[in-house]
Amino acid sequence: MHQTDSSLYRNPTGNSLRRFSFRRKATRDSISTHISTWNFSNENHEWQLLREDGAQIQLVYNKSEHIPLKDFAAEIRGGKDIKEFILSALVLLDVQDTSIGDLLEIILRRIKQTNLPHSVGTTLSPSLSVSSATTAMISNTVSSIASGHRENLNIEEIKQAIFVNDRVRILAKTVQATTATETNWTYDQSWLAIMCTSPSILKRHVAIARLKNPCNLGRNCQEARFIVFVLSPMREKGTKNFLETGRTFATIFADIELRAKLLKAATQQEFISIIDKHTDHLMEQQTAVTRTSLPDPFDDINNAAEASKDKIYYFPMPSDICMDLSRRLPHYLSDYYDIFQTHRGPQKVLSTAVFLYFACLLPSIAFGVLNSQATNNQISVPKAVASQCLGGIFFSIFAGQPLIVVMTTAPLTLYVKVIYTLCGWYGLDFRDTYALVGLWNSFFLIIYSIFGVSKIMKWSTRSTEEIFALFVSIAFLVDASRHVYKNFTLTYSTTSCAQYDEYWEKYDTNKSSAIASASELLHSRCSRDSSLLYLLLALGTVWLGTFLYKFKQTPYLTSAKRELLTDYALPVSVIIMSLIGSIFFSEIHLPSFTVNAEQLFTVVRFKSVNIKQIIGTGILGFSLSLLMFLDQNIAGAIVNSPANNIVKVRETRLTALISHIFIGMTLLMRHVLKGIPMPVLDGLFLYLALTSLDGNQFFERVTLFFTEQAAYPPNHYIRQVPQRKIHLFTFLQLIQLSILCILGFSPILYTKLILPIWLVAMVGFRYRILPKIIATKYLRALDQRL
16 A cells, blocks of 8 residues: 555636645655754744744644534524524625635624724625625624723734634634444535634624635535634633534534525525524424423323322322332342442441441531520430431331431421420420420321322422522521620620720820729630630631532542542541640630530420420421421432432441441540530531532522623523523522521521421422413423422
């Protein structure tokens, strides 16, 4: 086989480069040896390799990437761009042979001409000479003003941005179609979309040129008849940038049927009309296609089989429990030993158990402190830890979903405070009342399971669940802020500190009188150092925790070690900050919680219980059961969410069981627990508040109110939903969250009892009212089920 090289020849009827012709290379003996020299360019600050004939050798990095065709039915910006630009696009018909640079200069000068003040509202000449050929143009472009400045296109700058550099005339940004078969693929060489960004471009421009004869634009586009130019600003909204605009027009020109019609267009109006009608037809086609997606519970038309299945589920009453048992019992024993049949199974069990130990223990201590403060230590930290241990062990053995880990949450601590306050108002025994509420709560939860009430969670969507998650984050933030404020009130803004301030003011003016009054200060103490250390430890805990939580995104250490630090960010930050507070600042008094050696369990006798108390606790128990029901099912929806991308999961009960046994053993080390300062626990609350915002689309959409459009993330809902609808949906969510916060943090005690009922009402609002405000197709993009 002989090697060949290639050369270009020009079209005899024009000046364009047409095709490659090939000739055989000379023999190896006749090849001359070229001499090259290295030279350092002070202008570009880089090395250059020069041949003896003056040619410069350069490196060019090429990267090809697949991009999907535009979905005009789902991506709203696609149709808008066509309608917006097709009437204002610069259209050049039957352009004679010319270079890309010359054609681009003609387009830029015409765009620049339309931006002059005298051209506003006027029609430009429809004829333009390009290489002695008559060219037609339609332009409704008016003066463009962006950010208070008139657009002033820098033609030379834009021409340079089109190519890799001055010497290498390779197009930098292009979109082109390929034709693939089972055996090979080829480039569609009849058209090309060329894109460019430049600081002098303040708004998007589109120009379409139909060449009179096929033109050679490079190795992969040797017979081009259509060229689409897209000029875009450097910073633009993700759905409106150069690539998305180029992708929109490239999707249309990829259709050979459209290009065949455009070749026959005789006038500019006909050319534009063909593109417009083709886009409408394409949108109709894509809209008519039935798409496979997650079932939408908000559709009025339900599948008959699904409806009949639901009827079978409800009768007889315990059928749901029986079906759960029939599904889980055959796999129950395998939940214990399956994990050991995998690679490094024992190591995975141990590492996960240690992780769950800290992840469950530290929040239970923190919430135990809140319950201890709210109930005058009737529910102490050791009791909270013991309840976490027993509840976790029981759940790990008998639960139908072992991947869920039982923990207390901020809304539950609000209920504990409500129950204790009501007992104080009506002179009731707290232990009796608390036990009755727990029994009623268990009764209602059993009723829910018998009647299969969990099936109503199919109406719970991402919006409701993310509103509740953001409410929990706010509750963490409020609790931590209250503790910091209370500490500053007790140690910083005190009478003793005011006396110290007064003493030093007198000392500066009259030392003798100040020294005389110094004896009074010996009987008082100002502990401002304690409040400052409190704030530093709280903020230090949240800073260190979030730093380690994000550590996997850094390039430091190895991937496995980064993942390890991220998993144990919470315990590491708590331990380090506790050691700092206890060792380096041991002389400064910091508040801590009590872990007295008290009796953990006391039998409730119900001696003073009356019928009114039973009925009242029934109402409290029903409200609490709604809260637990929603909390549990939301957690289950998050665990089973397709968004987790779980490729393979090994369900095991051992990790939760072992970790909660470790938690129970921690009660034997109460002196160690006492070494955790209160500010570290407040920092833990702040850490939980911040990390729970990760992946919360509601919070992300709230930040869009204050985000520059060019920095909008390329999420699916940004592409598929108009910006105003996104902001309207987010605003309605904010209203729901505000009502939730008013009910949860209101000083009026009884409003807290309505909180679970409002959570259920939000599901009804999403199901009945919201579809009347925002179209269903937009709700599907914004609020799909987890």
